Amino acid sequence: MTTGKRRAPAGAAVLRGEITTAIRRALMQELAAVGYGRLSIEAVARRAGVSKTAIYRRWNSKLDLVLEVVNAAAGARLPALDTGSLRSDLALLFQVVAHALGHPLASQIIPDLLAEAARNPTIDETLQQVLRARQQEIVGRLISRAVQRGELPATTDPDVAVDLIVGPLYWRLAIARTPFTDSYLETLVDSVVRALGTADTLPRQREAPTPG
Amino acid sequence: MTTGKRRAPAGAAVLRGEITTAIRRALMQELAAVGYGRLSIEAVARRAGVSKTAIYRRWNSKLDLVLEVVNAAAGARLPALDTGSLRSDLALLFQVVAHALGHPLASQIIPDLLAEAARNPTIDETLQQVLRARQQEIVGRLISRAVQRGELPATTDPDVAVDLIVGPLYWRLAIARTPFTDSYLETLVDSVVRALGTADTLPRQREAPTPG
DNA sequence: AGACGTCGGGACGCAACCGTACCGTCGTTG
DNA sequence: CAACGACGGTACGGTTGCGTCCCGACGTCT
Secondary structure: OOOOOOOOOOOOOOOOHHHHHHHHHHHHHHHHHHHHHHOOHHHHHHHHOOOHHHHHHHOOOHHHHHHHHHHHHHOOOOOOOOOOOHHHHHHHHHHHHHHHHHOHHHHHHHHHHHHHHOOOHHHHHHHHHHHHHHHHHHHHHHHHHHHHHOOOOOOOOHHHHHHHHHHHHHHHHHHHOOOOOHHHHHHHHHHHHHHHOOOOOOHHHOOOOOOO | OOOOOOOOOOOOOOOOHHHHHHHHHHHHHHHHHHHHHHOOHHHHHHHHOOOHHHHHHHOOOHHHHHHHHHHHHHOOOOOOOOOOOHHHHHHHHHHHHHHHHHOHHHHHHHHHHHHHHOOOHHHHHHHHHHHHHHHHHHHHHHHHHHHHHOOOOOOOOHHHHHHHHHHHHHHHHHHHOOOOOHHHHHHHHHHHHHHHOOOOOOHHHOOOOOOO
16 A cells, blocks of 8 residues: 655645635626626636636635635624724724725625525525624624613614614615715714614613603 | 508417416516526526527517516505504504515515616616615605604605615515514614604704703 | 646536527417 | 418527646646
C-alpha cells in the first residue's frame, strides 16, 4: 500500500486569489442583473473573464457558489449601536440600513434571494441565519436596552418590533424603491418610536389623568 | 381589391375558454413554483395539459402572458373599508391583506414579481399600477377619513403612512413567512395606530400637562 | 535542474426551451 | 350539405446552459 503522502500543492498548482475574487464580484453583479432563477455559471464566467472550470474547481454547484458568497458578503460587521436612547439607536440603525440597501447590488439581490427562499429550503436556511436571525438579535438588544432605560415597557413584543422596524424601511428601499429624504427618515424614526411604545409607556405617566 | 369581408370565425375555429382558463391557472402555479426567471412556456403548457401553440395563439410572449394574467388577477375588488374609526379600518385592512397573502400562490408570486420588477421596467410599471398605486389610494382614503374624524393631524404624511401600514405586514407574511396569531394582528394594529399619530395627536389633549 | 501535479481554458455531449411551420380536426355558416 | 377557416398538437432548427474531459502552461519542491 502506498501510504505515501502526496506533497502539498505548490507552484502554479494553487488557486489564484485574484480569480476567486473576480468570480465573487461577477457573481454579485450577475445575481443583481438576472436574479437567482436565471443565473448561469457561464454568464458568471464570462463576466469574470474566466473559464467555467475555474468556477467548478472552487465550488460544486451554482447553489454552493451563491450560498458561500452570500454568506461571506453578509457575514460582515454589525456595529455596536448603543447611542444612549431608543430614538437615536433607531435613527442610527435606519441610517445604516438605508446606506446598505442604497447599494444597487444589495437592493436587487436581497429581494431576489428572499423570494427564491420561498421555494429553496437551502437558501431559506442561509438567509434565515445571515439576515433574519441577525435582525432579531439587533432589534432584541435594542429593545432590551430601551426597556432597561425605561423607554419601553418590559412587555414589548420583540416579534412585532422586528416587523415594525424592518418592514417599512425594507418596503420603501427594496420594494417600492422610492427616493427618500433625511426628513423622511426622521419622520419614520419618530413613528416607529411611537409604535413601539404602549399607551402607558412610562409607568409614572400612567396615572396622568386625561381630563374629559 | 377584394374588400370582401371574411365572415367571423365560427364553429371549431374559436378559442375554447376552458383552455384559456387552464393556461391561466397553470401560469399562476408555475410562477409560484419556479418564479418568473425560470418560467418556461413549455412547463406552463405541460401543467395545463395543453400545447405550446395554444398559448402562443393567445399571447405574444412570456411577458405578455404574465402581465395580462397578473393584471386580471390583481384587478379584482377593493372593499369599501369605512368602518368608523382609524383603528377598526386598519384592523379590517390588515385582516384582508393577511387573508390575501395567506394564499401560498400570492405569497410566492408577489415577492418574486416585485423582485423581478427591479430589473424589468414593464413588470415594474404593471405592479406600480395594480399594487402600489392601489395601496396609496386605499391608505390615502383611510388617512383622510381619519383626519376628518380628528383622529390624525392634517399634516400626516401619506408617504410614510403607506410604508408603515404595508411594510410590517408584508415583511411578516411574504418575506419572513412566520405564522401569526390574531393577537399579533391586534398588537400590530395598535402599534401602527400609535405610529401614525403625532405627539399631539388629539388637539384637545395637547395641553394635558405631564407633571415632572 | 528536473520532476511533479494542479492550474486555467477550450471543446464536447446532453438536455431544455424558444418560437414557428405544418397538418389533420371540427363546428358553424350559407 | 359542402366549404370555410381557425383550432390544437406534433415536429423542427437554433440557442443556451450544465457539468465533464483533456490539454498545454507554469511555479515550487527535491
